[in-house]
Amino acid sequence: MNRLLLLLPLALACDPVPSTNHDLLVIHDNCLQTGGEVTTKRCCVSFGNFPETCSETPCDEGCTEDELFDAEFCECQANSCFDGVHCFQT
Numbered sequence: 001m002n003r004l005l006l007l008l009p010l011a012l013a014c015d016p017v018p019s020t021n022h023d024l025l026v027i028h029d030n031c032l033q034t035g036g037e038v039t040t041k042r043c044c045v046s047f048g049n050f051p052e053t054c055s056e057t058p059c060d061e062g063c064t065e066d067e068l069f070d071a072e073f074c075e076c077q078a079n080s081c082f083d084g085v086h087c088f089q090t
Contacts, residue, residue, distance in 0.1 A: 024049055024072065027085065031074035034086040043071035050074055054081035054090070 027050045031038055043051055043059035049072040051059040060068060076087035 027074075028072065030086040031076075031082065034076075034088065035080065036074040036076045036082060036087040039073050039075050040070045041073040042068045043073070045069055047071065050082070050084060052082055052084040054083050 028038055031050070041059065044061070044063035045067050046063065047059040051071060051073065053074070053076065059071065059073075074082040074087065076082050079090055080087045081090050
């Protein structure tokens with residue numbers, strides 16, 4: 001019984017669904033609602049999903065092929081960029 005009680009906090013701490021899934025859904029919806037299109041793009045893991053596109057640094061720069069993954073990406077309309085939350089006119 002004591003072993004079970006010691007392991008219980010570890011089991012409760014292991015959330016099988018990361019809390020960021022909700023945030024990703026919100027960002028996904030914000031992208032669409034502000035005129036963007038959700039696509040995938042090869043990006044460095046350090047950029048994560050939905051990297052901002054307003055800076056000059058592309059999300060696939062500065063990492064090795066092993067550090068790239070298929071990131072969810074918000075492709076905004078012409079003369080717009082994605083700030084990590086929504087598309088806006090530049």
